[in-house]
Amino acid sequence: SQQGEEDPQALSIQEGENATMNCSYKTSINNLQWYRQNSGRGLVHLILIRSNEREKHSGRLRVTLDTSKKSSSLLITASRAADTASYFCATDLNSGNTPLVFGKGTRLSVIA
């Protein structure tokens, strides 16, 4: 079963607007990561936030983590058409050396 679930499943916005995607998970984690995927091929790592962190920034990306609610959000500010992609959250389960567990992703479309 999926550990992480992204919300919404699909999001369409105009260029220049902000895009917010949410991720909820079920069990305790060490870290949460966000990845981007273009055209159903390889994923690219965007940002990692550790369980003791609440917020992290990288360029136009802002990630928050609320461990009490078991949720994270990814905010892309001033979106561009090139941001069109699928975005996945992935969690590192707090139960030893286990692989990342990915959600089903949010498909973001940025319309120029």
Place this chain on the structure above:
Amino acid sequence: GAGVSQSPSNKVTEKGKDVELRCDPISGHTALYWYRQSLGQGLEFLIYFQGNSAPDKSGLPSDRFSAERTGGSVSTLTIQRTQQEDSAVYLCASSLADRVAYEQYFGPGTRLTVT
């Protein structure tokens, strides 16, 4: 190259045939992962190699699936007697550390189509 490479990029095979998918991780990365992604879905973990430890095979969907990693580097995922439900993109990733608390670097994937 500097990234993870996978071959072939596309593979079309007939039902019942065996296929081999190859992954070349980034040099020096001790951990290697195989995932499967069906159309419009998230990634499904298949198998994980870490150094010389026994691989974590808990995600393999059936005994038709197997993987090996030779010399701690190149990995081959083998699917025997392919079925139509095996059609998917197979993604390989590698990472540096002996824990998965580090980013994974993904290859471009192999798109497998079983007819």
